[in-house]
Amino acid sequence: MPADAPPVDALRFSGIAKIFGGVKALDDVSFTVGAGEVHCLAGENGCGKSTLIKIVTGVYQPEPGARMQIFGQDYAQISPTQARKAGIAVIWQDLALFAEMTVAENIAFETMLGNRPRGVSYSRLRTAAASALARLDVDLDLDARLGDLPIAQRQIVAIARALVSDARLIFMDEPTASLTQSETDALLSVVRTLSARGVAVVFVSHRLAEVLEISSRVTVLRDGKLVGVYPTEGMTQSRLTELMTGSSFAQDVMARDPTGSDVLRVDDLSRAGEYEGVSFTLRGGEVLGLTGLIGAGRTELCHTLFGMTPADRGRISLNGRELNLSSNRDAVAEGIAYVSEDRLALGLIQPQSISDNTVLAVLRRITGGVGLLSGQKQEATVAHWMAELAVKIGKPADAVSTLSGGNQQRVVLAKWLATQPKVLLLDCPTVGVDVGARAGIFRIVRQLAEKGLAILLVSDEVPEVYMNADRVLHMAGGRIVAEWDPRRTGLSEMEAAVYA
Ligand SMILES: Nc1ncnc2c1ncn2[C@@H]1O[C@H](COP(=O)(O)OP(=O)(O)OP(=O)(O)O)[C@@H](O)[C@H]1O
């Protein structure tokens, strides 16, 4: 090939369709990624992004008629092994790493073992791992046990492992969903390094600022169809939102003075190593924002308010009465609901149906967990909340695991709202939720507040609390360090304080 010939594209797919039980998850989609390009896939929850990634990586087979080319070579069918051999790697959300092995082993073991079935020395593994990390401009302790590392560093390990196996195209499906701001910055810089070294990256994120910052082009899907492919230069978040959703979501600061009386009162609450001297009052009809970096103690505080871990000191009162919560069942019985940031661990029972998940918390509240709801009542409850929250589902009897991430999050919300709580603790309720759905969730939050619910809105995305809360508390190092009124303190001032 002459030196000035254009490099072949990493990926040229067209005519991609995928049908799940009659539902068209993808419909005649084309998808092209240039060599060494950072390309984003954008679209609302359930539009088909993860499905497209699974087709490209051989996990799912597309419907007949697909044309698939990887680095210039045509494929009639792609298996996961073929995809890997062709230079494609995926950083799955669970990362598929081994907690008990070291960083070096995780990075280099599989690949090197494949080459030399009689085993490899640890020093050779270390050398290979070190060189992969060096290519990423990252420094990690090669001998650390993987299970001891934070999620952000494990991701880097998964990316380094892809490099050891000569990946030239790496897919990352919502890699930043559970990262702090500084971890996100570090990951974006790794993505830039990859791209500069000729490795293409396909990146999925619901944080549009990130999408515009990192990619050179973005492919937009809506309802399984291709909307278009756009250069990100000159693209704005509001334009991208419009392309994704077909409408625009202009938002104003929602803060106003709540009129209800004090519902939840927290006095000098402390728990060693987690939070210290926390006091605040939450009124009926109020949306109180709580922001701060991951690790500031926000989730730990929520766990105590939900009865999961006791405080060492201090008081929690509800409507003037001191609470003595010894389990989350107590909290639910008192009318406290908790939408957790970790829907996989705490929110949903994945193999069970959408319907059963939705009424789960109602059952616990009414019957202490052993009773039954009449089939008719369950059906009505489920239908009501699926419509209210616009959850995109097939049948209520489908397993909740078949839903896209954002739709799962809505089921978690439905499950708690169905208990008709007095206090709603929302812990990062929009992680993995698309921009249209976020607007929908915050509209519901506001309506619930207007009905008198007391809402604690926890988020590490400062704009979320700035836009949607009446008051904002800033938590850092386990303490409340500031209180802001969004009508008086600007977004940039809040962000500067939180990310300082
Ligand atoms: N294994 C499956 N069985 C049945 N339906 C599925 C399956 N996988 C995906 N779907 C459906 O296909 C559609 C596309 O889902 P997909 O996970 O690709 O969405 P997504 O764009 O990744 O959404 P999110 O942003 O929420 O992650 C959804 O309607 C989903 O419910």
Ligand SMILES: [Mg+2]
């Ligand atoms: Mg997805």
